[in-house]
Amino acid sequence: MAGKASPDDAASAIVGDDTVHRVAGLPGEAAPVGLTLALGRLRGLGVTGFRVALPAPGHPLGLSGPPEFNARALEAQEAVVGFGAPHGLVPEVSEVGPAGDVRVEVLWRCMAVREAPPADVPSLGEAERELAEALREATAVLTRLDVAGSGPAAQAAIDAYRARAEGPDESVLAPGYPPRAVRVLELARRVGLLVDVAHGAQDVGGAVSASELGARAEALRPVERVARRARVAAYNAYVEGVARG
Structure with a gap:
């Protein structure tokens, strides 16, 4: 988002050893799309960076609302909140494949977020x-x-x-x-x-x-x-x- 790495390199670093990451709910997209396309689309929507949120029960660390986004983030215990435009992503992680060949897939849900200071984040x-x-x-x-x-x-x-x-x-x-x-x-x-x-x-x-x-x-x-x-x-x-x- 800052222009310091290519979208492909950024997507590869995010996926790591997982099988695939896709993004659902992007404005203008009726179906889930690949991570590289999603990053480019979010940048086009005005997102210039992401804040990380690592909430736990009783501690909404890094969240800024609204309640719908906070609830999903708390269930996942992690999320990213867009900076520059009100879009956030919450991961849904699943394992597929037989025993001994289990693979991890991630579907990121794009949701509206509130543009406000994140909760309880220190300098x-x-x-x-x-x-x-x-x-x-x-x-x-x-x-x-x-x-x-x-x-x-x-x-x-x-x-x-x-x-x-x-x-x-x-x-x-x-x-x-x-x-x-x-x-x-x-x-x-x-x-x-x-x-x-x-x-x-x-x-x-x-x-x-x-x-x-x-x-x-x-x-x-x-x-x-x-x-x-x-x-x-x-x-x-x-x-x-x-x-x-």
């Missing part, structure tokens, strides 16, 4: 500060869980965390993003991996009672929330920069 600076605190909190939770002997799932998550800690991957965001957005997204992913470690330790019976499991989940909930807010702030950084002029 990159705020997100970075919150993540630093969340990293300390997640580490403290892991220390209490004593994950060293918590089994292969927790160990695999620890290994993934250590690999992430080696340095930021510039390819995690599309061309045109500021370096700070890359740092924030990588840190958010590291915090998310630490939360996965903690959940993995719980899954193998690290807790001695249901009440202790509940206490640990409660301790992790704000950490997860901060990581999600930071991810949205990072993904939306380019559009926010454009909005500020």
Whole structure:
């Protein structure tokens, strides 16, 4: 949408390892169309960028309305909201094919959105500060869980965390993003991996009672929330920069 990548390259990056992505409900289109055509059509309608929304129950993160769009986005727990024109996309993900050859297909529903500031999205600076605190909190939770002997799932998550800690991957965001957005997204992913470690330790019976499991989940909930807010702030950084002029 910013003109920094071709429509074909953008569509290929979006599809990744999935089989196919199509877009339904585009203005002027009676049937679903391919992603490359859809991106071009949306750009022609005035969309110059997208904000990401990662809502969860009780937390409409990144959404701006109306209620119909918010409800679908909450059900999917993700959506993109157009910037420059009031169009948003919500994915419907399905798996097709026999066992051993399962393929993922995505149908994006294009719907009207409200042109308003997205809910609860921090600035990159705020997100970075919150993540630093969340990293300390997640580490403290892991220390209490004593994950060293918590089994292969927790160990695999620890290994993934250590690999992430080696340095930021510039390819995690599309061309045109500021370096700070890359740092924030990588840190958010590291915090998310630490939360996965903690959940993995719980899954193998690290807790001695249901009440202790509940206490640990409660301790992790704000950490997860901060990581999600930071991810949205990072993904939306380019559009926010454009909005500020």
